Amino acid sequence: MSRIAYFGPQGTFTEQAARRLTSGEELIPAETIPAALAAVRSGAADAACVPIENSVEGAVTATLDSLSEAEPLVAVAEVLLPVHFSVLTRPGTTEIRTVASHPHALAQVRHWVEANLPGAHPVATSSTAAAAVAVAEGEFDAAVTAPVAVEHYPLEVRATEVADVRDAKTRFLLVRAPGELPEPTGADRTSIVAAATNRTGALAELLTELAVRGINLTKLDARPTRNNFGEYRFFIDFEGHVAEPRIGDALAALRRRCRNLRFLGSHPRADDGKTEIELDAANEDFTDAIDWVASVRKGAQA
Ligand SMILES: O=C(O)C(=O)C[C@]1(C(=O)O)C=C[C@@H](O)C=C1
The missing domain is CATH 3.30.70.260 (ACT domain)
Incomplete structure (x- = not known):
């Protein structure tokens, strides 16, 4: 069975994209986008799923930079996912002073946070799901995540359908070593x-x-x-x-x-x-x- 690396951990938007782009292959989370692509270059994975472009924030620069460096890789498929977020906290949280997420996600909820969590400080994490991990471990108060993240972490939902721009989308690529197109x-x-x-x-x-x-x-x-x-x-x-x-x-x-x-x-x-x-x-x-x-x-x- 082939192995597909994806920008994780479990519960990222990229994991959802990887599930749409594959059928039953083993999915392996990587902590960063370069790590997901490096897994393909080293042969540890047969393909990788990474975000490339968001309709609000534009290019995912980590993906662009990693694709232009080291051994060449080619995209063989893509998927567009609708993007809106859930806000998750530890059960019983009363005060929210820090809001953690991937920088692209924070940029897509800036106005919502200002209006609904005034005074809360945004904190960048490596991915939306990494923010959920950090909140579960008590590092930050709230995480802005993909809706599915609540299924993976012991957190509760404080808000759903959070997005400054309605109908936002992110495009994801499935990337392999050069071969048959x-x-x-x-x-x-x-x-x-x-x-x-x-x-x-x-x-x-x-x-x-x-x-x-x-x-x-x-x-x-x-x-x-x-x-x-x-x-x-x-x-x-x-x-x-x-x-x-x-x-x-x-x-x-x-x-x-x-x-x-x-x-x-x-x-x-x-x-x-x-x-x-x-x-x-x-x-x-x-x-x-x-x-x-x-x-x-x-x-x-x-
Ligand atoms: O952190 C995640 O969940 C991701 O999959 C990354 C990412 C991105 O790179 O833009 C994907 C979709 C959303 O726009 C927010 C974050």
């Missing part, structure tokens, strides 16, 4: 990370290679390379699958412009968005053009 479905996402050189227009050139091929971006994030101040890596997600001629053509152009390019996977999109392809940018347009050049080279012109 998922089949294209017509509604796919491809992800890359490119360390563009620090010169005028470098990022614009990369984005232009996608734009001129009619490829729609779905996300763009920048993270420092950590080597030289002002140098960034760009994480670019776009519609389409590397198996498609138009996406292959774009990736070849990006690789030509940027030697420091890492492919992070092509997989079906969880949001069901069909890939919109512009006029003259369909896969047949690319294969027709290649065939035409081949015929010209042979001295014939179709």
Whole structure:
């Protein structure tokens, strides 16, 4: 049976995502996102489930940084989960002076805490479930957690459906070592990370290679390379699958412009968005053009 590492401990949103992305595999909690990905790199796990993007707080930077470092990994599936929180305390707690959670979770309940727990200090923990552990151990007074966390820890629910922004979502990835890719479905996402050189227009050139091929971006994030101040890596997600001629053509152009390019996977999109392809940018347009050049080279012109 395969082993799936996930950003834990038990009761995180990521555990729920891992259950949605797998079917009966053994789930192994990891304390941090880099640890979950390291388990795949070392062979201790066959895949890892990690958060990548939240609709309120944006990119999960620990995931971006870990995916751009060490041995390459590729995303093979994704899931979108609705995000709202429960507030848990030890039974009998009367005064709440500290509220613990993952920084992304704290940022999504800031107004609620100000309005409902005035004067309580937010404290960052490694995950929402780690906050529940810390509250159970008496370290903090309240934890902002996934609704399911109360099933795992001896705490009681003080509030449910807590969220400053209704209908918030987090996207999670299932990540493996490079190997066989998922089949294209017509509604796919491809992800890359490119360390563009620090010169005028470098990022614009990369984005232009996608734009001129009619490829729609779905996300763009920048993270420092950590080597030289002002140098960034760009994480670019776009519609389409590397198996498609138009996406292959774009990736070849990006690789030509940027030697420091890492492919992070092509997989079906969880949001069901069909890939919109512009006029003259369909896969047949690319294969027709290649065939035409081949015929010209042979001295014939179709
Ligand atoms: O701590 C958790 O429960 C997680 O799975 C992490 C995480 C995140 O990284 O954004 C996932 C979803 C919520 O947005 C809050 C926290």
